[in-house]
Amino acid sequence: MSQKELFETTYHWIYPFLKKFYDLSGTLTPLAGEIDLNFKIETNQGEVFLLKLYDPNTDLDFLDFQEAILKYLNVESHKLPVPEIILNKEGHSTSVFKEDEFNIRKTRLLSWLDGRLYNDVNPQKENLRYSLGLFCGLLSNSLDNFDHPYAHREYPWDIAQGLWTQDHLDLFNSEERNILDYFLNQFSSIKQQYDLLRKAVVHNDANDYNCIVSEDLVDPQVVALIDFGDAIYTQVINDVAIACTYAIMGFEDPLEAAIPLLKGYHASYPLQEDELEVLYHCIAIRLVISVTKARINKLSDPDNPYLQISERPAWELLRKWIRINSEYAKYAFRDACGFSAHPERERFDQWANQRSFSLTALFPTLTKQEVYSLDLSVSSPWLGPASEFNNLDWFAYQIGQFQKENPTKILAGGYLEPRPLYTESSYDKIGNNGLESRCVHLGVDFWIPKKTPVHTLFDGEVVIAENDVGNKKYGGLVVLLHNEESFSFYSLYGHLSISQGANLKIGDRLNKGDLIGYIGDSDENGNWVPHLHFQLMLTLLDFKTDFPGVGYYSQKSIWESMCPNPNALFKIRELDQSQVPNKEDILKKRQAYLGKGMSLQYREPLHIVRGFGVYLIDQNGRKYLDTVNNVAHVGHEHPGVVQVGQRQMGVLNTNSRYIHPNITALADELMKTLPKELSVFHFVNSGSEANELALRMVKAATGSEEMFVSEVGYHGNTNGCIAISSYKFDGAGGKGAPENTHVFPMPDAFRGKYRGEKTASNYCDEIQLLLDNLHANGKKLGGFIIEPILSCGGQVELPVGFLENVYPLIKNSGGLCISDEVQTGCGRMGKTFWGFELHGVIPDIVTIGKPLGNGHPVAAVVCTEEVAKKFANGMEFFNTFGGNPVSCAIAAKVLQVVREEKLQQNAHEVGNYLKTELKLLAEKYSILGSIRGQGLFLGVELIDSDGNPTATQTSYLVDRMKDYGILTSIDGPDHNVIKIKPPLIFSKSNAQFLLQTLRRVLDENAMHF
């Protein structure tokens, strides 16, 4: 009978049974189980129990064992929550349930543990895995002195007994068999050592259906383990392996996913070094058992899904696991438990401490000894943008200049330096938290002339002699093995000459002082400026023809242990002096020096030191896809923009009182994009200054300071701008609207005062009302200011027809219309170059800011001839920085780039694609209440089922997106709108990554109500 049928037949009998033995009645829910039938019972009094109906063939000794272990943990335990056995009316721990005349089941009633299953938790973050390890360790600790004869049984799920699976390899196809064979052979080869490991009774099945997790949706913790049915006396490390096996399924990088669990376990139950030696193999064997069991079960009980529940993820994991080097895994496990990742590391350090080598021994023809430490880290301003450091001639020139400035020194450095140099996609991978880049340099680079001979510092044997061909590869590469008395290590020499050298072959033996080769030229060293990459290693892992010279930041401590600092040999002080300020120091100083009103973004603020296209890069080389910084309009540090700025800065930067072509060239560029009516320019330095000047123009042209502004509008940080920014004066610390400022309701058709598609006229009526009131008070209107899409309002698109109707109202009453294009301008809207064009209106004044300088402070005010004439009333307009040649060169270039790289078109195409896909996503996830915006200026408003804003979920989502390497920001009066406004070079594949990550986060528990 299948389990389903069993549940059905049993069901009817349970109610009278419960009444008879336990005097209980309530609702029954069947639960998953491998062999036994399990029911959840919820009584009418609100109590909850678990009823276990053991398989009719269940061994009585097994029942006794279960009782003993639960009693032991409950009575003698160390306060670990485990289920308690409820005695029946007769005081027995077991009752007998007669299913029919032939099937008699023993049953037990257990207390219910509150919480949810680990399997139901999404995401299963590091903290959760740590807590799982911690709990399993506590349990092992508690069971340390427990024993029972039944724990010493034969059991197929015991890793120690896992070789039984060898007899079932014929159930698998050849690809599967190869994998299983590989792991079984490896296990057999370590079995002797493994058999000697410490043993105890362990839970033996901490899978995701047996772990109970707290209800906390943001930071859940494992609070209990249930089902001791698999408990057995075996190697303690097996328990860790089992917990790891299930907790790491589904992760891109399962080894890394295991680390927090291991740390947690080790914190509560310290593991031993020899146990960590075998952990990789134990995890593999648990998987081998799991897939073999599933295959056997499929034949015997095809209808029980529980029996195959982990087969697919187990295979996925097996296929990933086999690609992980077992030696590396061992080092990662050792590192997690606080041992030196490489076991010989301490020996190496002692050896190196007792010795000292000179650079002359490495480079006998160089007479210099002193070192100039070269900063090639991510934040190094010296390196400039990628377009420069990827230019070999430029790099060579820069190095040459440095060398000239420091003629007595060898330029060198780079050990453990996160560098931006490795821009090839082969250095990137998708890890557990999104994109990861291999960027931490593992050796020391010596920037010395080509053809410089390189000699060995120690006797050694050649183990690699290769031409590692390819851009940014090693070119000529030699690796030597050095055997010391009690340990051995390797030294690596990269970027050697191919044409000229010692022609070394594998197996050649070199004596201390022998020639290894010569420094190669760029065409033979992977297209680098001539230098030696010198690295030490305590292992080659299984690399045969090369060895990584850079590693992932997340694995830094492991690589650091495997690859000691080459300066341990030379002990040159300058080589170990990092010039890069660390995040904590900067934070402390920030707190001490800066105004408290200046906030940092994100719960865990970012230390961003470099921009590159659509990415911001932190000090550790982590790349974040940037959908926040619309200021970096044409891409962070666009090479063309950077170059014109640098060049002009080197020639002249002064004010607009001299004749200079740059200011008019910028005006020319702007003219190409604007309607003919808007033809007079004033250049300033920021959006605030632009709006401040616009306000002066209003006053000069109309004689009035009365302004109509939108609720939640923002126009800048100066006195005048704050006075027209409801976002500020109605927000925290604000004192409400000043006398001359008249606020109309935010024209939001989604959650505003008037809703739906045809609300334009309602909002227009509000303006008419303000006008009537103003006139009734004997006042005259100065101006009306609004953004074409309200950014701080939460990317609110103005209802169709609103501006079209309001502009004539304003103009007819003598007021001026200002379009604040500080966020929306310069092609971002996609469909149009300026936001006001979306509405078919022509403002009197346009203010332009953020995108114009791609990060450089430059802004502009454009107005009609009429306004300009009235403004020019005799008072000179002078601005020290506004319109200077550098700013103008930069802004003109930005506009050219938008045109030449067709970025408005890109905003249109990618923006439309993204908006359409977001709308599709909103059909599936009802929390996405409104998708809106134009081009690459989009908003996603999050609401609950009653249409209320969900600020908590919104900030959760933004933080989680950041965890996965995507920067988004929040706005809107209720802090529930995600703003998407990336650099305009944002591509369709960037959009796809954004959507994929968004989907992933939307599936997480905290996003559901």
Ligand SMILES: Cc1ncc(COP(=O)(O)O)c(C=O)c1O
């Ligand atoms: C719409 C709008 N106008 C004006 C400003 C002020 O610009 P700035 O910060 O360059 O002074 C901002 C800044 O965020 C803005 O969003």
